[in-house]
Amino acid sequence: MATLFLADVGPLLEQAAFTSVWAYLDPGAGSMLFQVVIAGLLSSMFFAKNSYHLVRGRLFAKKSKI
Numbered sequence: 001m002a003t004l005f006l007a008d009v010g011p012l013l014e015q016a017a018f019t020s021v022w023a024y025l026d027p028g029a030g031s032m033l034f035q036v037v038i039a040g041l042l043s044s045m046f047f048a049k050n051s052y053h054l055v056r057g058r059l060f061a062k063k064s065k066i
Helices: 002-018 026-057
Strands: none
Touching: none
């Protein structure tokens, strides 16, 4: 199944790699794209930090002797 898919996609990728593209990205769209990329990176770092502290806190929590 995978070989059939690769055989079908191969010519399309080859054609896409060697054709010239005449595209325009205006400054407004470029700055919005830049903001989305930066926000995604920062939010993923924040999520990773909070997840790390949550797991670390639950694994190494001091047990109370009540």
